[in-house]
Amino acid sequence: MATRTIAVVLAGGVGARIGAGRPKQLIEVAGRPILAHAIAAFDAHPGIAEVVVVMAAGHLREAAAITAPFRKVAGVIEGGDTRTMSTVAALRRLEGEPDDVRVLFHDAARPFVDAAIIDRVLGALAAGEAVAVGVPASDTMVAVEDGVVVSMPPRETMVRFQTPQGFRLGTLRKAYELALADPALSATDDCGIVHRYLPDVPVRVVAGDERNLKVTRPLDIAIAEHLAGRDPQ
Numbered sequence: 296m297a298t299r300t301i302a303v304v305l306a307g308g309v310g311a312r313i314g315a316g317r318p319k320q321l322i323e324v325a326g327r328p329i330l331a332h333a334i335a336a337f338d339a340h341p342g343i344a345e346v347v348v349v350m351a352a353g354h355l356r357e358a359a360a361i362t363a364p365f366r367k368v369a370g371v372i373e374g375g376d377t378r379t380m381s382t383v384a385a386l387r388r389l390e391g392e393p394d395d396v397r398v399l400f401h402d403a404a405r406p407f408v409d410a411a412i413i414d415r416v417l418g419a420l421a422a423g424e425a426v427a428v429g430v431p432a433s434d435t436m437v438a439v440e441d442g443v444v445v446s447m448p449p450r451e452t453m454v455r456f457q458t459p460q461g462f463r464l465g466t467l468r469k470a471y472e473l474a475l476a477d478p479a480l481s482a483t484d485d486c487g488i489v490h491r492y493l494p495d496v497p498v499r500v501v502a503g504d505e506r507n508l509k510v511t512r513p514l515d516i517a518i519a520e521h522l523a524g525r526d527p528q
Contacts, residue, residue, distance in 0.1 A: 299344040299396050300417065301389065302337035302459065306330055306350045306358065306403035307374025307381035318351045319510055320403040321361075325523035329510055331361050332406030332523075337399070338365040340410055342417050345369040347388055348403075349381045379474075379482050386471060394465025400485050401459040404510045407522055408459065415501040416461040424496050426461040427486045428503040429454030457503040460486050466496060 306320040320330040330348070337343045348371045350358040355371055362368040372388050374381035382400060389398065397420050401408060412428060419426040432453035438446040467485060473492040474480050482488050486498050510519055 299392075300342055300399065301392070301396060302343050302346045302399045302401060303382075303385045304330070304333055304337070304346060304348045304401050304403050305374065305378065305381050305385070306333075306348055307378070307384075318354055320351075321354065321357060322510075322516065324406055324510075324516065324519045328361050329406045329519070330358065330403050331365075333401060333403045333408065334362060334365050334368065336408045336410060336413065337401070338367045340413050342413065343367060343399075347372065347385060349374040349385050378484065379480070379488070382485055382488075383471060383475070386468060389464060392464055394463065394468065396464040397461060398464050398467065399459040399461045402509055405458055405507055406510065406519060407504075407506045407508065409504065409507070412457075412501075412504060412507060413459065416459055419499045419501050420461045420463070423499045424463045424466040425486060425489045425498045427498055427500045428457040428459060428507070429500045430457060430503045430505060430507075431455075454500060456484060456486065457507050457509070458484075460484060462489070466493065469493060470496075 321328050324332060334346060337346050346368045348358055348362055348368060350371050350373060352373050355373060358371045362371055372384055375384055399416060416426050416428060432450055432455055435450055436448055436453045437444045470489045470492045474488050489496055490498050506522055508515060508518060510516060
């Protein structure tokens with residue numbers, strides 16, 4: 296039996312930086328909620344068996360209405376207060392799944408993920424345990440402490456992470472088991488958890504796409520409308 300792949304769309308954030316008064320994943324781009332755009336690529340991909348949506352508290356009914364047309368959506372669950380805890384909620388939802396299942400975690404605020412990116416993640420997971428999506432850094436990147444530059448890594452070694460991030464479920468479970476036992480836990484994504492708590496597991500990086508932007512600030516809405524082929528109102 297072929298290994299199943301489950302996509303988890305993380306929509307647990309409330310979008311405070313965008314200032315819309317509601318979760319950004321519910322904002323419409325080109326006449327369709329950002330959440331619907333994000334789900335669509337996974338729902339249409341032949342390599343994805345099912346989709347689980349993790350939604351911000353208080354908005355599950357809205358999310359359920361948005362996800363209703365998508366045949367692969369197996370459930371909408373409530374997320375946590377942080378990205379990390381939303382992933383934990385998803386892992387609890389997947390407790391009955393075997394360790395060799397592949398799981399892709401995607402930010403709901405990235406509406407333009409496409410089949411080519413998903414293909415590259417699945418291809419890397421065929422022989423790997425953890426996969427990130429990245430695009431080359433176009434700016435010089437520096438580390439700053441107290442307003443002073445303390446290091447300047449070579450730009451050609453730097454990438455900006457996108458999503459989806461892919462894992463063997465058993466690998467991510469083990470990483471989170473260790474992470475949740477650490478009182479100093481601090482992380483912004485799931486590959487970071489694997490890299491920190493399972494340092495012997497290589498995190499492979501495949502090519503992303505500049506179109507796969509994350510809608511975070513008001514300007515991003517205008518950019519998203521442009522990418523969707525419609526001028527902003």
